[in-house]
Amino acid sequence: MSGFTEHFLDKYFDYRWRYVDYIAREAPERAVLANLSEIARLGFMISGNVLCAAILWLLVAGAADRGSGARVWIAVFAALALLPTAFAALASRGLVRAVRDRRAVQERTRRSANGSPL
16 A cells, blocks of 8 residues: 555645755755645646546436436446545645645755755
8 A cells, every 4th residue: 555655646646745855955946946836736636636526526416316216326426526535635635735844945945045054
C-alpha cells in the first residue's frame, strides 16, 4: 500500500513539499512560485474532481428516481462517485498543507536573499 500511496496518491493529490524544498535549495528566488504552483495545481485537482463527483452524484439521484429496477445503476454510479469525492478530499488536505507552508517558504526565501543559510 505504501508504494501506491507514494507513487499515486501523494504525487497527484497531496502537497509535493519535496518539490518545493528542492526548488528552494536550487533556485531560492523561485520557491514562492513553486509553492503557488502547487496551490494552483491542487485547486485545479479539487475543481475537476468536484465537477466529476457532482455529475456522478446527479446520476445516482436520477437512477434512484427511476425506482427499484435501477438498483444496479445506483450502485454503479455511487461506486464511481465515491472515487472523485475521495480524491477531492485528498486534494483539499494537500491544499491546506500548501497554504500553511506558504509563510515558511517565504521566510526561507527572505533568509536566502539576505545571505543567510537555508
